[in-house]
Amino acid sequence: MAIGDALLPEFNQEAGTTRKFLERLPEDKLDFKPHEKSMVLGRLAGHIAEMPGWGTTTLETEQLDFAPVGAPPFQPLFATSREQVLQEFDNGVAAFRAVLPKTSDEDFMKPWSLLSGGKVLFAMPRVAVIRSMVLNHIVHHRAQLGVYYRLTGVPVPPTYGPSADEGR
Numbered sequence: 001m002a003i004g005d006a007l008l009p010e011f012n013q014e015a016g017t018t019r020k021f022l023e024r025l026p027e028d029k030l031d032f033k034p035h036e037k038s039m040v041l042g043r044l045a046g047h048i049a050e051m052p053g054w055g056t057t058t059l060e061t062e063q064l065d066f067a068p069v070g071a072p073p074f075q076p077l078f079a080t081s082r083e084q085v086l087q088e089f090d091n092g093v094a095a096f097r098a099v100l101p102k103t104s105d106e107d108f109m110k111p112w113s114l115l116s117g118g119k120v121l122f123a124m125p126r127v128a129v130i131r132s133m134v135l136n137h138i139v140h141h142r143a144q145l146g147v148y149y150r151l152t153g154v155p156v157p158p159t160y161g162p163s164a165d166e167g168r
Helices: 003-023 041-060 082-102 126-152
Strands: 063-065 111-116 119-125
Touching: 003 041, 003 082, 003 126, 041 063, 041 082, 041 126, 111 126, 119 126
Parallel strands: 063 111
Antiparallel strands: 111 119
C-alpha cells in the first residue's frame, strides 16, 4: 500500500473529529485564554484550521520560511467567526485529501524544511512532517481546544469515545 493511501483513513478520521470541535467554536469567547502564556481561543481555533493546508504545502513544496528575509512574514489566522474557521479548515482538508493519494512514496521520503529568516528550524522527510507537524499537531491543539471548551462551558465533543458531555 502506498504511503498516501495508508495516511488517508487516519487523516479522514482526525479531520472529522476536528471539524466537530470547530463547529462548537463560541464566537462570543474568541478572546478567552486560560493563562497569560496561552493563545487566545480565536488564535488556537485559527491555528487548528490552518493545519490541513500545511499538509498540502508540505507535499507541494520543499520548504517554507515563516519569516523570509526581505518579504512579509507568515500571517497567522485569528478566528473572527465560526464560519471563517470552518471554511479555512474545509478548504485545507479538501486540498490535502486531493494531493495526499497522488504523492508518490518517493516524494514522501524527500526532505522538507521549515525555516525562519532563512535559518533551518528543522528538516525531515515529508512523511515525518505530515505525521508530526500536521496530524499529531492537529490532535495536540484539538485537545487544548477541548480544555478551553471545558473552562468556558462549551460541551466537549466525543473524540476517541464519548466525552463527559456527550454521555455514553
